[in-house]
Amino acid sequence: MSQNPMPPDNSDEQNLRRFLEEVFGGQLPPEALDGVDLSELARQANLPTDPNQLRAAAAQMQHLFDAGGEGPVNWKLGHDLARQTASGAVQIPGAPAVAGSPGDPSPTPQQIQDLREAGNIAALWLDPHVAVDMPAAALDVWSRGTWVHRTLPRWQSITEPVATYMSGAIGDALAAQMQQLPMELPGGDPRTMMERMGGTMFGVQFGHAIGSLAREESGTTDLSLPLGPDGVPALVAANVEDLIRDNELDPSAARIFLAAREIAHTALFAAVPWLPRQLFGAIEDYARGITLDLDALDEMVRGLDMSDPQAMAKAAPDGMFVFTRRESQERALEELATTLALVESWVDHVVSTSLEGKLPGLDAMREVVRRRRASGGPAEQMLASVVGIELRPRRVREALAWWDSVLATEGVEGRDRVWEHPDLLPTAEVLSGRPQAPRTEGESAEAAETAAKTDFDAELEKLLRGEGDADAPKEDEAGRVSGDDPGADGPGSGPGVGDDGDTPSTPAS
Structure with a gap:
C-alpha cells in the first residue's frame, strides 16, 4: 500500500x-x-x-x-432480464433496440376470441390435407411475458450444452487474468468465481435474446423448434397484431394463416416424438468439443470495465465468442440445418396446400414469413452464431420442392410417412439434387420381389395360353433341349439345374 x-x-x-x-x-x-x-x-x-x-x-x-445459482448460465438473471426486455422496460447498453409495439399488453377478450376462432378454422382446413392428428388442445393466446415464462425451460435445454463448455473456457481465461493481479483472491482457486461470472455473462446474453424474441415471434414454433409446452399451440396477440399492421395484411386471413402454421408445427412435433430429440441432440453434438478462441477472449477481458455490471453485455458477443469448428461439429450443423429446413418446408407445404383458394393474399403472407426467417433479427443471429440454430433459405426452397415431389408420387399418406423414422429423411445432398421419394430397405426389397413375381407370373400365363409355343425349346428322346449342340457353349451345353457341374444330368426313367 x-x-x-x-x-x-x-x-x-x-x-x-x-x-x-x-x-x-x-x-x-x-x-x-x-x-x-x-x-x-x-x-x-x-x-x-x-x-x-x-x-x-x-x-x-x-x-x-x-444470484449466480447452479449451472453454467445464471438463469435467475436471464429470466429477469428476458421478462424486462419482453415488456420493453430495459435496454441493454450497446445492444440493438428491441422490436415491436411498446410494452407487454395482456391479450384482450376480443383478441383471444379472434385468434381462437382462427385456430378452429385453421385446424378444420388442415385436417384433410395431413396424415397426422390435429392438436387436442385449443389454440392458446399469450402475452410476451407468458411467452418468456412458458418457453424458458426449453431454452435452458437448448443453450446449456453450449454454455457448459463456454462458461468453463471463460472461467479459465478470466481466472488467468485475475491471477496476474498482485493479490490473492479468497476461496483458493479463482476459477470457480470466474465461472460464476461467465454464467452471469451468459445470463445477460441469453436473457436479452429471449426477451427480444418474445417481442417478435408470432408463436412458439416460429424457429421450427418446439419451444412451448408439448401439444399446445399458442400465439402472442401483440406480435400478431404488429405483423398484420407492419405488412398491411388482411387481419382475418393473417390470423388463420399464422394459426395454421402454429398448429401444423405443433401437430408434427406431437406426432413425431423423435424429432424434437433429434433437433436438440444436434445442438448438443455441435456444442460437444466446441473450441473457443481464448486469445480473443483474453483481449476482451483486458478491457472489461469492472465498475460497470453491464460491461459484460457491452462486450460485443462477436468479439467474445469466436469459434473454430471441428469436422464433427460441421456435420452436426449440417444435420440441424437440414432438419430445420425439412420441418419449415413441410409446414409451408401443408399450410399452402390446405389454404389454397380459401384465403386472400396467401402468397403474400407466405413471402412475409420467408422474408422474416431469411433476414432474422439480432436475437436470431446471435442464436445462429452461438447455438447453431440457423434456417438456410436455399435449403428450405430445395426441401419444399422435395415435398412437392413426394406428394405427387406418394400422396398425403406417403408424404407424411417420411416422418416415421429419421433414416427416411433426405440428406442435404438429396435435397440439392434431383428430388425423389424415399424408400426403406424393406420397401425396396418388397418392391423388387413384387416386380420379379409379376414378370414370372406373366411368362407363366403366356406359356399356359400357348403364346410363343412354336419358339419354345423342347426336349428330345435323350432329354436334351432341342436345338442344343452337345459340344457348343450354348444353352443346355453346361450342367443342368441341380447338377454338380461334373456329370451331365440324366432324366429319370
Missing part, C-alpha cells in the same frame, strides 16, 4: 478497499491487500474513484455473484 499521507490518495484507497471487501462479501482477509497499489489496480480495472459510484457498483456486483 502507498505510504503517501495525502488525504485524496488515502481517501481513494479506502474507498477502493471497501469496494473490494463488499464485492467479496466480507471474505477478504485484512492482510490480503497489504502491499497492493490499489490506485493502479483501479486504473487497470477502470474503476471509478467516486465513493457513491463505488458503493453502487459493489452492491450490483455482489448481487450478480449472489
